[in-house]
Amino acid sequence: MNGRRALWLGALGLTLLGLCSGAQAAAVLDGRTLTFAQGGQTLSALRFPESAGELSGPVTQGEMTWLGVGPALYGFDASGTASTRLDFSDMISSLDASGGVLRVTAGPSGAQDTYTVSGGEIQERVVFVPDPQVTGWLRRVAEQVPQAQVAQAAAQDPTNPFLALRLAALARQRGDRFTALNQTQRAASLPLAFPALLQLAAQMETLNSPSAANLLLSRAGRDYAARGYDPALPISRAALRAYGDPLGELEQLLGENKLERADVWIRYLRQTSPRFEGGPALYARYAELLDAQGRSGEAEEWRAFARTLSQGTLYNLGADALLTLRDAARLSTLALLVSVLAAYLTLAARAWRLQGQDTAALGGRWGSWLRHPLSRLRRSVVAYSGLGEKLVLLSLLSAVLLTLSAWTWAARTETRLQAPALNIGTYGGAWFYGGLDDLELTxxxxxxxxxxxxxxxxxxxxxxxxxxxxxxxxxxxxxxxxxxxxxxxxxxxxxxxxxxxxxxxxxxxxxxxxxxxxxxxxxxxxxxxxxxxxxxxxxxxxxxxxxxxGSLAGQLRTLVLNPYGALLATPTRLSAPLQALWVTLLLLSYALCVVWLLTPTPDRERRAGRPALFRLLAALLPGSALLDGAWGVVLLLGWAAALCGVVVNRGLIHVPYLPPLLSASGASLLLAGIYILNVLGLGLQELARFRGRRAARRASERASR
Incomplete structure (x- = not known):
């Protein structure tokens, strides 16, 4: 019995000894140094510089030890060799393997994504935050390694292709072409996300390795598609810059007149993200370069492609449709305000003498405002106009309110449409949902x-x-x-x-x-x-x-229900007090026009005067003296529009998204034609007045006989 017990104890001791001798190396993080030790012996010690970002972990699962470094998750084997690197959407904040499954949390508090890592792969979809600090992390870490430590850093992280490229550069300096080629090929073959692939492709262009760049662009397109990015969605220049900056590389190649290589990059953009910010202008520029080379057929094909991208936009005007509408509304507002001012000045010049006569008994033209304000209000210069002229003035002010509403709606909607969350080429992820919540969708x-x-x-x-x-x-x-x-x-x-x-x-x-x-x-x-x-x-x-x-109709409903609040939102870049002042004056003018419309018009005999100032303004401001007829409104609006065209052509007003409707010579000819028609109209009006007076005089003479 004692012998059998001794045998059992001996076997147990041997088993425990075997387990201890085969125990997995322990990974310990001390500060920024990750140490792998076994049996009291240090196998490796990995140092992570401050520039690499925050560290999370380590967490050991089976034979793999995981450590989060910045936005990357590294998997180390028992000896401390990095065999796996997984790229996450944002900086890693925590690792958790308590449930038997490794869960990785990336992103700041309030915008965090949680991922599951199984079999050395991320199980969920990864949507990269468009932040160069995240998407350019691999390249930045490699570039910050001192020259003397590049070989050591590459050995510590064999998954970083940018370190391999630096090794290749050192080998070329030594004249070791075989090692340089080997390291370059290894860099191009490492598994990477599309932002790093594009950055690597740009470096291959610098190294004059077009075949490697082409291969990397092809891989980038496949990874881009696999992650749910899509060419149907717009993408901003900032997002492209974060995602490897293919647009920046393309513009550099065009600037260096390397059209053959530029063609490869612009076709990559056309295939993966054709609706990039500034796309129409770049397509037009590329077409012009093709024309200059005598490749007009290709140039026209690019122009036709650019036109197809306008489908589905507002009024099919293209990506800048809202900006075009905004500029059109701004220019229309200016033309209408000029028309209102011209009409008011002309009407005031005609009624000035009559108004002075009527207000003399009330305390004078200005004193009557204090003594008899209501009576003075009824004797405004507009009140002496005919019903048609009052209707025209009220209609012009109504049109001003409409164009201001269109301007406000277009500018506000364009600003919201350019929200970063909607311009990364895809939807989804915690960062996207946070940006969507900030927009407060209808x-x-x-x-x-x-x-x-x-x-x-x-x-x-x-x-x-x-x-x-x-x-x-x-x-x-x-x-x-x-x-x-x-x-x-x-x-x-x-x-x-x-x-x-x-x-x-x-x-x-x-x-x-x-x-x-x-x-x-x-x-x-x-x-x-x-x-x-x-x-x-x-x-x-x-x-x-x-x-x-919402729709423009919704903006107009807001204007009707709350005109003051709706107009305060107009993006005029004025200070709040000045904005409130002009909105108040505009609404007050509109209300007074409604009052004057209801005010009885003085009899025609008292309105018949045509003083010299009125005649001068009638000649200088076309249509302003003919508002009692339809052609007067046409002339007035045409004159104001042509005048605005001249101002725009001279660069005094900047409306970059509004296509030029008239050349400088065309606007001048239109103005000249309007002035000729105005003089003709005024002449016919004078002739009619002369005939009317002569007929009245003859009738008076016959009555006196």
Whole structure:
């Protein structure tokens, strides 16, 4: 019995000894140094500089130790060698493996995404925050390594391609072409997210390695598509700059007249994100360069492509449609105000003498305001005008209110439309939802489409269906519900929903693509090359405008219900007191015009005077003395519009998004024609007055006989 017990104890001791000798190395983070030790012996010590960002962890799972460094999660084996790097949407804030599953939290408090890491891969969709500190982290860390420590840093982090490129540069300096080529090829083959791929491609251009740059651009496009980014959505210059800055590289190549390489980069942009900020101007510039080389056919093809991008925008005016409307409203407001001022001055010049006579008994032209304000109000210079002239003046002021409302609506909606959350080339992620909440979307079907689409891209199908229920009548929603049905392998329902979507909106691309009709739009080309699944329908600019700012009709309703508040929002860049002052004066003038419209007009005999100042203003301000007829209004508005055209052509007023309607010579000719017609009208008016007086005199003579 004692012998058997001794055997058992011996076996147990040997087992424990074997387990201890085979124990996994322990990973300990001390400050910014991660140490791997086993059996009291240090296997490796990895030092992370301050420039790498905050550290999270370490967390050990099985044979892998995970450490969060900035926005990257590194996986180390037992010896401390980095074998895996995963890129996250934002800076990593915490790691948690308490439930047996590694969960990674990225982003600041209030805008955090939580991801699951399994099998060395991120299970959820990653939407990168458009922040160069995040998306340019790998390159920045590599560039900040001192020259003498590049080899050591590359050995510590073999997943960083920018360190490999620095090793290649050092090898070239030594004349070691084989090592330089080997390191360059290794850098181009490492797994990367599309922002880093684009940054690496730009460096390959600098190194005169076009084939490597082409390969990296192709990989970038595939990763871009796999992460749910799409060419149907706009993308800002700031977002492009954060995502590897392909636009900056393209502009540099164009500036260096490297058109062959520029063609590769502009085609990448055309395929992945053609609706980038400043796209129309760049497409036009590229077409002009092609024309200069005698490649007019290609140039026209680029111009035609740029025109196709205007479909779905406001009034099909293109990406800058709201800015065009804003500038048109500003210029129209100026022309109307000039017309109102010209009409008022002319009417005042005609009634000035009569007004002085009528107010003399009330205390004078100015003193009567204190003694008899109501009587003085009834004797305004406008009150001496005819009913037609009063109606014209009131109509002009009404038009001013309308153009101011259009200006306010266009400027406010454009500002909201340029919100960063809507201009990163995709939807989804905590950063996107935070930006969307700040916009305070209107309660509309388009808002439901926007939120449902973001949820669907993030893989949250129940949330997507819940949002889509609020906008189920939209053809775009019908298409996306069909995609959800197809994902459930319900092909019959999917095709029925796509047919309904296409029948309600025959020009909609997504259902046509899903039904196999082979549309030729850029989005369809992108879908065929990079994705195998059905195509989602994205809101166009008109849908986004309705989701963000409502309609222009809604702005007009606000003007009717709260004119003071609506006009205070006009973006005039004036200080708050000055803004309040001109709004008050405008509304007061409008109210007085309504009062004067109801004020009885003096008899025609008393209005018949035409003093010299009136005649001068009538000649200088075309149409202002002819407002009792339709042609007077036409001349007045035409003159004001032509005058504004001259001012714009001379650069005194800047309306960059409004296409030039008249050249400088055209505006001058129009002004000259208007003045000639005005003189002709005034001459006919004088002739009619002369005949009227002569007829009255003859009638008087006959009566006296």
């Amino acid at each position: 309660t509309s079907r388009e808002s439901a489409l926007l939120r449902g689409l973001a949820a669907q891209l993030d893989g949250d199908d129940p949330a997507a269906r819940s949002s889509y229920q609020q906008g189920a009548a939209l053809p775009c929603v019908q298409n996306n519900l069909g995609v959800l049905a197809q994902n459930r392998d319900d092909s019959a329902q999917a095709r029925e929903l796509w047919r309904v979507s296409l029948s309600e909106a025959p020009d909609l691309l997504a259902p046509a693509y899903n039904l196999g009709l082979q549309p030729s739009a850029p989005e369809a080309v992108f879908q065929r090359e990079y994705r195998a699944e059905p195509r989602l329908c994205y809101p166009d600019q008109r849908a986004l405008v309705r989701a963000l700012g």
